[in-house]
Structures are given as structure tokens and as C-alpha cells.
Amino acid sequence: MAKTLSKSSAGKSPADKNAPENPGRRDFIVVASYAMGAVGAAAFAWPVINQMNPAADTLALASIEVDVSKISEGQSITIKWRGKPVFIRHRTAAEIAAADEVDLAGLRDPETDEGRVARPEFLVVLGVCTHLGCVPLGQKVGEVRGEYDGWFCPCHGSHYDSSGRIRKGPAPTNLEVPPYEFTSDAVIRIG
Amino acid sequence: MSAKQFSNPVVRWIDHRLPVFSFLDHELHEYPTPKNLNYFWNFGSLAGITLVIMIVTGIVLAMSYTPHVDHAFDSVERIMRDVNHGWLLRYIHMNGASFFFIVVYIHIFRGLYYGSYKAPRELLWMLGVVILLLMMATAFMGYVLPWGQMSFWGATVITNLFSAIPLVGDSIVTLLWGGFSVDNPTLNRFFALHYLMPFLIAGVVILHIIALHRFGSNNPIGIDASGPQDTVPFHPYYTIKDFFGLSVFLSLFAAAVFFFPNFMGHPDNYIPADPMQTPAHIVPEWYFLPFYAILRAVPDKLGGVLAMFGAIAVLFVLPWLDRSPVRSARFRPAFKIFFWLFAIDCVVLGYLGGQPAEGIYVVLSRVATVWYFLHFLVFLPLLSVFETPRPLPQSISSPVLGGGAALAGAAANAAKEKV
Numbered sequence: 001m002a003k004t005l006s007k008s009s010a011g012k013s014p015a016d017k018n019a020p021e022n023p024g025r026r027d028f029i030v031v032a033s034y035a036m037g038a039v040g041a042a043a044f045a046w047p048v049i050n051q052m053n054p055a056a057d058t059l060a061l062a063s064i065e066v067d068v069s070k071i072s073e074g075q076s077i078t079i080k081w082r083g084k085p086v087f088i089r090h091r092t093a094a095e096i097a098a099a100d101e102v103d104l105a106g107l108r109d110p111e112t113d114e115g116r117v118a119r120p121e122f123l124v125v126l127g128v129c130t131h132l133g134c135v136p137l138g139q140k141v142g143e144v145r146g147e148y149d150g151w152f153c154p155c156h157g158s159h160y161d162s163s164g165r166i167r168k169g170p171a172p173t174n175l176e177v178p179p180y181e182f183t184s185d186a187v188i189r190i191g
Numbered sequence: 192m193s194a195k196q197f198s199n200p201v202v203r204w205i206d207h208r209l210p211v212f213s214f215l216d217h218e219l220h221e222y223p224t225p226k227n228l229n230y231f232w233n234f235g236s237l238a239g240i241t242l243v244i245m246i247v248t249g250i251v252l253a254m255s256y257t258p259h260v261d262h263a264f265d266s267v268e269r270i271m272r273d274v275n276h277g278w279l280l281r282y283i284h285m286n287g288a289s290f291f292f293i294v295v296y297i298h299i300f301r302g303l304y305y306g307s308y309k310a311p312r313e314l315l316w317m318l319g320v321v322i323l324l325l326m327m328a329t330a331f332m333g334y335v336l337p338w339g340q341m342s343f344w345g346a347t348v349i350t351n352l353f354s355a356i357p358l359v360g361d362s363i364v365t366l367l368w369g370g371f372s373v374d375n376p377t378l379n380r381f382f383a384l385h386y387l388m389p390f391l392i393a394g395v396v397i398l399h400i401i402a403l404h405r406f407g408s409n410n411p412i413g414i415d416a417s418g419p420q421d422t423v424p425f426h427p428y429y430t431i432k433d434f435f436g437l438s439v440f441l442s443l444f445a446a447a448v449f450f451f452p453n454f455m456g457h458p459d460n461y462i463p464a465d466p467m468q469t470p471a472h473i474v475p476e477w478y479f480l481p482f483y484a485i486l487r488a489v490p491d492k493l494g495g496v497l498a499m500f501g502a503i504a505v506l507f508v509l510p511w512l513d514r515s516p517v518r519s520a521r522f523r524p525a526f527k528i529f530f531w532l533f534a535i536d537c538v539v540l541g542y543l544g545g546q547p548a549e550g551i552y553v554v555l556s557r558v559a560t561v562w563y564f565l566h567f568l569v570f571l572p573l574l575s576v577f578e579t580p581r582p583l584p585q586s587i588s589s590p591v592l593g594g595g596a597a598l599a600g601a602a603a604n605a606a607k608e609k610v
């Protein structure tokens with residue numbers, strides 16, 4: 001198309017009389033114009049798409065502090081952080097031991113229990129199934145905890161152990177550990 | 192398009208400058224249509240009318256709906272209780288989505304049975320698959336708007352599907368959410384997109400119809416019309432038939448709206464969304480169940496997502512998988528059997544998608560999923576090679592006139608020479 005264009009217009013326009021019959025240069029101008037157009041369109045597309053990413057106030061969602069001293073052994077609480085549930089379980093000695101004994105070679109997403117806790121008594125994980133984001137069961141007394149005494153996601157049947165590691169079902173990774181630290185003996189800050 | 196002389200002078204004056212009347216006359220009046228179409232050919236116009244119903248009821252619902260996490264649920268309840276005729280408009284919109292899918296699924300299976308996707312209608316078929324995808328996206332986002340428990344958890348599970356994409360998955364999910372979970376920004380943008388997409392669908396429908404009118408409708412025996420003796424003008428023959436079908440359709444639709452408006456819905460969606468508590472058993476709307484079953488049948492996250500999207504993607508290439516030159520299943524004895532097995536398979540998948548993902552259901556889902564893909568990727572290509580089709584009639588008229596193929600064929604040829 002560029003070629004016919006350059007030929008026909010080179011012949012017709014009087015201003016072009018002295019222009020050399022050079023289709024190569026014409027093509028260059030055409031290609032350069034398309035390229036500029038494409039760059040301009042892309043430069044505009046970016047803000048149009050990027051506005052969908054989290055806004056500054058959403059990103060600024062503060063970190064939260066939780067007093068964990070009130071959680072008795074064997075009990076769990078759920079708190080909300082960044083719109084998601086966070087599970088904090090005060091684990092029993094038996095649960096900690098069970099989590100420790102697991103053979104890493106048999107895990108889908110091998111992580112030691114130690115690597116997932118700041119203090120072994122308190123397990124802090126996001127209550128968001130790593131499969132497709134449901135909230136697993138096992139927080140409340142009487143809820144099913146799955147075959148590995150941790151949590152069970154009813155949506156598509158993922159079983160997590162007492163360290164929040166994926167043991168069975170479609171979820172690919174362990175329950176995520178959010179960034180947190182103990183600011184005192186009793187209080188942790190998440191985020 | 193030949194300009195037609197209209198008797199009304201105003202129409203003539205306008206048509207000379209803006210030939211809309213000629214256009215409509217050409218496409219909806221004289222438009223030659225095979226004379227043997229059965230009632231399965233009603234579903235295209237039904238789908239178009241349903242789209243209009245959805246757009247009209249949607250726009251008026253939007254006048255009372257508030258896309259904010261704190262107000263969405265209450266604004267829908269207010270539509271149901273306080274807004275004049277709000278209950279009616281919402282029930283029409285809500286059930287309309289289901290009826291839209293019923294109509295479109297029948298329309299698609301009609302195409303599958305009569306080979307309407309074959310040359311020269313490949314693009315027509317592919318545009319139809321694009322419409323199906325847009326409809327799914329629209330219905331999914333619409334279902335999020337009332338901000339009930341199923342809205343919220345459906346949105347969570349479906350948006351999370353994209354996290355299965357390697358490397359960029361999580362960034363895409365964050366982009367869709369506009370935050371760290373399904374939240375107010377998500378609801379707000381879903382409303383904007385839910386408003387937009389039906390109009391995109393309308394645009395693709397226009398392309399779909401342009402492609403259709405290029406070669407005209409396929410028909411139950413799947414051979415091309417050989418001349419005017421095989422066709423009738425669209426109006427009044429098919430306008431009246433479409434209107435009859437429409438009245439039956441609207442009666443059923445009205446029965447649902449007035450007598451069992453919540454039959455196809457899920458009671459949990461009348462519980463306000465709670466981001467801290469997933470309902471014990473979440474299911475998508477019925478029209479997504481077969482695809483949901485395929486998703487869950489695969490024990491791997493990425494694999495499941497790929498299989499689910501693949502189940503629709505395979506429809507795009509169907510015209511090149513089924514190479515048999517015979518369109519209609521009426522003349523393909525083996526294909527006919529496989530067609531019905533496939534139809535049963537889809538119903539079974541739909542049933543399994545609604546069951547919990549455990550025990551025997553998982554096993555059955557896997558079998559049904561494998562059958563789904565075998566049908567397209569193995570059975571159809573093999574059938575096009577090994578099946579012996581039954582002899583085709585000479586023309587559309589011959590089986591109708593019953594005068595024997597040769598006679599009708601001769602008549603057809605004579606008529607062709609006259610034109």
C-alpha cells in the first residue's frame with residue numbers, strides 16, 4: 001500500500017515535482033508515522049490501565065496491632081487485615097510437635113514449621129486458601145479441620161496442616177505468612 | 192443493495208438520502224431464507240430480543256442501584272421493596288440472564304447439530320463464540336453487583352483464577368481487584384464494565400448478522416439453497432414464525448418471573464457479603480456449572496484454569512476439527528450418536544459442577560471432562576474421515592415436494608436457468 005501511495009502522490013502534486021522518485025523514503029515516513037501513532041496510543045493506554053491498580057489510599061492501609069495474650073492455648077482468632085482474614089492460632093504443644101515432625105520431602109511446598117513462625121506457640125497466617133481464595137474452615141470450635149488437623153477449605157477440598165502447609169487438594173502453596181513482628185511479649189504488629 | 196421505490200413520499204425522500212428503509216427491506220423483508228427452517232431457528236432472534244430486554248431493565252435498575260460495598264446490598268433490597276415496580280424489573284433482569292443463557296445454549300447446540308459452523312460460516316460461528324465469552328463476563332460481573340455472599344465469593348474465586356498464570360498472575364489479580372482483595376474498587380469497576388459490555392455484545396451481534404446475511408441461514412438438511420424455489424422471503428414467513436416462538440418464550444419467561452423468580456438463583460445471595468466467612472458450599476450460577484466442573488476436575492491449579500478456558504477455546508477451532516463436508520447430522524449417522532453423547536456429557540458436567548468436589552463426583556468429573564475434549568479433539572476429526580454419510584437430497588425442495596430427488600433436482604435446474 002505504501003508503495004502505490006508514494007508513486008501516485010509523487011507524480012501528481014506540483015510541490016512534489018522536484019522530489020526524487022524515492023519510494024524508500026516515502027515508506028520510511030509512513031512507517032515512522034505508524035510507529036509514532038503506536039507509541040502515542042501505548043503512552044495513553046498505560047494510565048488508562050494503571051488506574052485500575054490499587055490507589056494510594058488503598059496502599060496506605062495501615063498495619064494493625066493485636067494483643068495475643070488473650071488467646072488461650074488451643075484457641076484461634078480471626079482478625080481483618082487489608083480486607084482479608086488473618087488466622088492467629090495459639091497452638092498446643094502437641095500441634096507444634098506434629099508440625100515439626102513432618103517429613104519435608106513429602107510436602108508440595110516444603111517449608112519447615114520453624115521458618116513459618118516467630119514463636120512456635122503462635123501461628124499467624126492469612127486465612128486465604130492459596131487455591132482460589134476462599135476462607136478455610138477450622139477456626140471455630142467444632143468446624144472441620146481437615147485430615148491434617150489444621151484447616152480445610154470447603155470450596156474445592158484443600159487440606160492444610162497445623163503449620164498451615166498444604167497437604168492435600170488443589171491449592172499449590174502453603175497458607176501465606178504475612179509480615180509481622182512481636183512488638184512486646186503480648187502484642188504483634190501485622191503489616 | 193438495490194434502492195427500492197417506496198410509495199410513501201416521505202419515506203422515499205429520506206431513503207434517497209439515508210437508505211435505512213432500503214436496508215431494512217433488503218435484510219428483513221425480501222431477505223431470502225431457506226423454506227425448511229424448523230423451530231430451532233427461532234433462537235437467534237430470541238437471543239437478540241433477550242439482549243434488548245436485559246439492556247432496558249439494566250439501565251432502569253442502574254437508576255436506583257448504588258455500586259458501593261456499604262450500600263449495594265441495601266440498594267438492591269430497596270429496589271425490591273420500595274422502588275415502583277422495582278421487584279418486577281429486577282426479577283426480569285435476574286431471570287433474564289438465565290433465559291439468555293438457555294436461549295444461547297440451545298442456539299449453539301442447534302449449530303453443532305446442523306453443522307452451521309462449517310464453511311462458509313466459520314467467522315459467523317467464531318463471532319458467536321466471542322458473544323458467548325462476552326455474555327459470560329457480563330453475567331459474572333452482574334452477579335457481583337447485589338453484593339451477597341455468592342456475589343462476593345464467586346468474584347473471589349473467579350478473579351483468583353488469573354493468579355494461576357505464571358509470573359504475572361498475581362499482578363493481574365491485583366489489577367482486577369484494585370486492592371488486596373475483592374473490595375469496593377472491585378465492585379465499582381465491575382459495575383462500570385457490566386454497564387459497558389452489553390453494548391459491546393450488541394456490536395458483535397451486528398457483525399454476527401452481517402456475516403449471517405452474507406450466505407444466509409443454514410437449514411436442517413444442511414445443503415445450500417439452489418435457487419428461489421428453495422427460499423421464501425423473510426417477511427412475513429419468518430417474522431410470523433419468530434413472533435409465535437417469541438410468545439411461547441415470553442410465556443415461559445413470565446411464568447418464571449412471576450411464579451418462581453428465585454428458582455434459578457441461590458438463597459445465599461440474599462445474605463450480605465462477608466469477607467471473613469466463605470459459605471460452606473459455593474457454586475456459580477447454573478450456566479457456568481459445566482465449566483466449573485471442568486475447572487475442579489483437574490487436580491492442578493494452572494491445569495484446571497487452562498482446561499476451563501480451553502473448553503471454550505476449542506469451539507473457536509471447531510470448523511477445522513470437523514472436516515466432514517456434510518453439515519447436517521441428519522445425514523451423519525455416527526456423528527449423530529456422538530452429538531447426543533456430547534450433549535449428555537455437558538448436562539452431566541453441569542450436574543457435577545453443582546456437587547461438592549469430593550469422592551465419586553471428582554472421578555465422574557474427570558471422566559466427563561476427558562470425554563468433552565475427546566469429542567472435539569479426537570472423535571470429530573476421526574469421524575470426518577471414517578464416517579460414510581447418507582446420500583444428500585438434490586435440493587431443499589426435493590424432500591419437501593416428495594417427488595423424488597431427480598424430479599426436484601430437474602425442477603431446480605430449470606428454475607435456475609430461468610433466473
Ligand code: HEM
Pocket residue numbers: 242245246247248249250251252253256267281284285288291326329330331333334335336337385386388389390392456
Ligand atoms: C448481556 C446483558 C446482561 C446480562 C447477561 C446481565 C446479567 C446480570 C445479572 C446475572 C445480574 C445479577 C442479578 C441478581 O442476582 O440480582 C445483574 C445485575 C445488574 N445489572 Fe445486569 N446484565 C446485562 C445487562 C445490563 C445492562 C445493560 C445494565 C445497565 C446498566 C445492567 C445493570 C445491572 C444492575 C444495576 C444490576 C444490579 C441490580 C440487581 O442485582 O438486580 N445489566 N445483571
Ligand code: FES
Pocket residue numbers: 129130131132133134153154155156157158169170171
Ligand atoms: S479455594 Fe480453597 S480449595 Fe479452592
